Each structure stands twice: as C-alpha cells, then as structure tokens.
Amino acid sequence: MDINDEKLIKLFHSRGFKVTPQRLGICNYVLKSTDHPSAEKIYSNIKKKYKTISRATVYKTIALLKEMGLISELNLNTTPSRYDPNQNIHVNIICPKCNSISDYESEVVEEFFLNLKSELDNDILGQNLDVYKICETCSKKK
Amino acid sequence: MDINDEKLIKLFHSRGFKVTPQRLGICNYVLKSTDHPSAEKIYSNIKKKYKTISRATVYKTIALLKEMGLISELNLNTTPSRYDPNQNIHVNIICPKCNSISDYESEVVEEFFLNLKSELDNDILGQNLDVYKICETCSKKK
DNA sequence: CTCGATGCAAAACGTTTGCAGTCTT
C-alpha cells in the first residue's frame, strides 16, 4: 500500500472519521507491513511509540481499515473453526451472511492447483481456497 | 468420506489409537458431514447420543482426525488473525513451521481467479487463497 | 493389569464490549 499521512487524513475525513495520532501510527505500520502482522504484533509495535495504547484501540482501528477496504483479514471467520472431510482439491464458497460453506470442485480449480504446484516446486503441503459469495438462500431473503 | 466402522477401527488400531464409542460417534458424524461443522456443532450433535461427552474429547478427537489426514481444518492458523494490505489477487504462502506468510502473485493465479469468477456468475465478494509450504529459512534449518 | 481415553473444571487465548474520561473538529 503506497499511502502517506496526507492521503490517509483525507480518506479518514471523507468518511467522517477523526484522525488521531494512534490511528495514524497503526495505519502507517499496517499499511506498510509485508509480514501479515497479527493484532498482537501491531499492538506491541505501536506500543513502542504510544505507551498507553490499548488492544481495544488496535482492534477498532483494524476494523476501520477493513471497512475502508485498505486491508483484508486472512482466514476470515476465524472462530469457531470449521472442519471439512473433503480432501479433494476444492474451493470453499463461504456465505458471509449465514456462514454456510459449500465445496466447489471444477476443472478450473484442479488445473489451477496443478499449475500453481509446479510453479512452487511441487512441494505444497496443503491448501485452503476460500471465496466469499452470498448463498442462494440469503440472496432470496433480500 | 466413504468410510465405515470397520475401516475406521482398522485405521485407529494401525496407528496405535484405541477405539471408543465416543470416537466412533464423532468420526461418523464428521466424516459424513457436508456442512463443515464447527467443534461446537459436533459437540452438540454427539451429545445427543453420549450425554456426558465433553468438549475436551471432541477437540482431542478432531486433532486425531487431522493427524490421520481424514479431515482438514478450514482457516488454519485461525488465531491470531493476520492482516494483509495487499489487495491484489494473490496466494498466501504460509509456512506451518514458523507461521511466516508471503504473498505470491502470478499469471496462473490471476487467470484462475478470473475463470473461477466467471464460473460463479461474477459475484465473488472476496477471496482467500492459502497454500502451506515450508519456507526457505525453515528448510535450511533442518 | 496397564496405559491411554474420558470428562470435569479451570485456565488460556484472542477478541469484543461498556464506560468514564479525553481529544479532534
């Protein structure tokens, strides 16, 4: 993410959010990160500069960044874990409304995995392919 | 998973695990499930038959099933969550030893996503593509 | 009989919430 304070401030203001030093600090750290930090890592890093910052603020700022589309959370629907007996290569189609998950298998998926595997020296230990899409039931409810 | 009690019992014995009614019950439920149940769902389902079963047993049996390669856990590395400012289509290459994550972008990935998208009526809300692979640092450590 | 499995209770862990006080606008 190539973003500076000026841009960030404008973004926040355009969304009606206030700009605080804590927020800027967190944003600068997260948006420049390449190591996919956890909330705890963000917290301990930002604590160096803002001794009194709380985890609550970190989590709230993370939520803000997600809302603004500046970051995404890996492994969404973290808790509770869900389990799958299907050990074929497949995509999990996850409905963010009702949390239902259905497996999707197709040639496109299989071919992709084989190609990716060969690109990665054939030593993939496992995989997890998720896509988010409103399920039929939920889209009917509208 | 097309598996019956007889096969299951052999599998358990071959790994030196004991066969208990609770385990069989949990296995039968999970291995036949198609709705990607959570631990809590497995627990409340199995509780109908085994009134005194505890969550601990459920979790331990899940661990066993994972170890035997009969199920996989979706959204592995569930906690803590990790965050990513990279909003391009990419694969997260996750090292299960050190939990490092690096982004991988390629034409293969991009093409796959476009194909999948069109297969799914173009209304994908988001995606999360993970593959597990020992990272260079860890494979050197050996 | 032995050792692994169960199940309770308590702890651990990441995350969320309520609220009083503070700071941006």
Added chain:
DNA sequence: AAGACTGCAAACGTTTTGCATCGAG
C-alpha cells in the same frame, strides 16, 4: 461544545490443560 476516540477492565466464545476416574486392549 459536541461527539467521536481512547484505554481500562471486565466479559465473551473458543480452545487447551491438569487431573482423577474409567475402560479398551
């Protein structure tokens, strides 16, 4: 000055652990 934000502490839901008892082999 108003209302959004902070940060503490407590609560929450999921998962793990310690340990006494039980039961499969």
